[in-house]
Amino acid sequence: MARPTIADIAERVGVSKGAVSFALNGRPGVAEATRARILQVAKEMNWRPHSAARALGGARADAVGLVIARPASTLGVEPFFAQLLSGLQAGLSRQSVAMHLMIVEDVEAETEVYRDWASAHRVDGFIIVDLKVRDPRIEVLEELGVPSVVLGGPGRHGSLSSVWADDREAMLSVADYLAALGHRRLAHVAGLPEFHHTQRRMRALRDSSRRLGLAETVSTTTDFSDAEGAAATRALLSRARRPTAIVYDSDVMALAGLGVAGEMGVRVPDELSIVAFDDSVLTRIAHPAITALSRDTFAYGRRLAEVMLALIEEPERRRDVKTATPRLVVRESTAPPGAWQGD
Amino acid sequence: MARPTIADIAERVGVSKGAVSFALNGRPGVAEATRARILQVAKEMNWRPHSAARALGGARADAVGLVIARPASTLGVEPFFAQLLSGLQAGLSRQSVAMHLMIVEDVEAETEVYRDWASAHRVDGFIIVDLKVRDPRIEVLEELGVPSVVLGGPGRHGSLSSVWADDREAMLSVADYLAALGHRRLAHVAGLPEFHHTQRRMRALRDSSRRLGLAETVSTTTDFSDAEGAAATRALLSRARRPTAIVYDSDVMALAGLGVAGEMGVRVPDELSIVAFDDSVLTRIAHPAITALSRDTFAYGRRLAEVMLALIEEPERRRDVKTATPRLVVRESTAPPGAWQGD
């Protein structure tokens, strides 16, 4: 048989479709003996649910949606994102929930996809990444009423649930550490300015520079690419009074920055300390290995999945989950500033 | 209105559901004037198709399936894969086709998912990655009769379509180049032995060593991780007669190998040449920059998407697409072997 339906099972067992449905979904309405027979036959016939048919009836789609509005070509570059995705999937897999993924050009297209998938009941919930400063997606999702979890926060995600890590606190720990080493002039190569966490990190660094009595810390925003990371570094190191330490918003940029330092004859860590926000293989295999704010990105993704699944189960209860603050892992790229720095 | 259906449109326009369906799907059976009015109203009411309902009727699901059987935690590490995924999605997005993604533990679970999605008509086709030497997935997919494209080949993919690049030829070009530089003792840090392309690469390198009259080339297989890449390198460099050049099956391992060389005081490229199979940001930002077999992975993924879409359109015509052979991009990590080598 091509594909057994519950009607086939019903016929074979000699009961009605409804009874089969009850039995297969573990709900009351059939005697245990009958249920056992139905399950037995279903197994024999190798029956499997037809999710489209279920979805039509308003039941679970067993999938969550992830829509990303980025130029697709830049996606593969970031280990962070890939790791996150892995963890997310790992978490979802446990309950056999699939991921419905789509990459689009811009936020308008993104919200369009939300409407589409929501109304077609293609997914049970959405995961929102790359939280923007004033994010138009929030209200669309609130209006659609589909369970949604925002990655990032705290705040700025309206009534939606969220999973986040304390970027600010992490950034403060970096500033404290560098100041303790004796650095007075820090610089920051940041990511996309429209991202919420970029703003948060810039502010954190500015605040702590002030608090610690350091020179004003300037942040240069980039598109997260190695090219712009390198360019920003080149500009910083060409200044008359160049920084003695640079904090990068991603590991790729930190690595690119390290390369630029080498190319310009600036020794790391003797003449320049480098810290990466976000850790991965890259920072570990670089030479010198790069001091980084590390977190278990895979676990972060898995946590995200858990919250998503829990929210689907119980949509009325909003969740706001703070995950572990990235902690500083000191490697070889940071040291007290050299004597020459005090020009 | 929560969610207009074609019945709502029909009522509003004053025609039957069937007429609306005809109009919306651009098929004959309605007068042009009527069609225009229907489309107009559908737009006004913000109607969108319910894919589950369509799928039930046997129509397109507008999604392709990608199931990956790897420990999820290793997925995020490889730029290659992430880039491929990006390109794939970019290609699919053009036709608003989504990707249904799932990461599973092993191949059994993987085939299970194929059966599931195929019978539930959740996807219109499958993309198969990580082609194994004797791959059990092939016959399952042949049996299911769902359009499928295998990434990898040539050969070994039964009656399924495929998209591939000529690994063998690429590897030969590496051997030729290194031999021309004067290297006589090569080594190969390969990937997972059960992968089809790993075998192909190992064979290519062995063959050409013989042909070029070089010392026998040994291949060490690994799990593609930086850790095993580093370990393999350490072992190779500890030998009495160590290789003067090492070819790595991935950029991450090449970078790890470069690190090990540094740590062991082996100068690159003076004492050791390094070549990476697969290019990415990593090879470019390493110091020294790593010579690599480069291809446009993003374009590769996009091509894969194109073939998939074409196959869905016309499933009876099998495709076998060879893409551009990765070409060697020489950077700073390769040079003629130093004089000391001829011990």
Add this chain to the structure above:
DNA sequence: AGAAGGCGCTAAACCGCTATAGTTGCCGGA
């Protein structure tokens, strides 16, 4: 003993859309 209630099940409606057999009305041709 009769009413009430619960169990185990069936029949049928329904979800949104597609496909197909019919129906209507209009035209031209014999």
Add this chain to the structure above:
DNA sequence: TCCGGCAACTATAGCGGTTTAGCGCCTTCT
């Protein structure tokens, strides 16, 4: 004038499930 044929629709039957109303029948309580 009647019929065939065609275009433009309508009505309806699925697709594979879930859900609800309802129907016997047996138990239990009064």
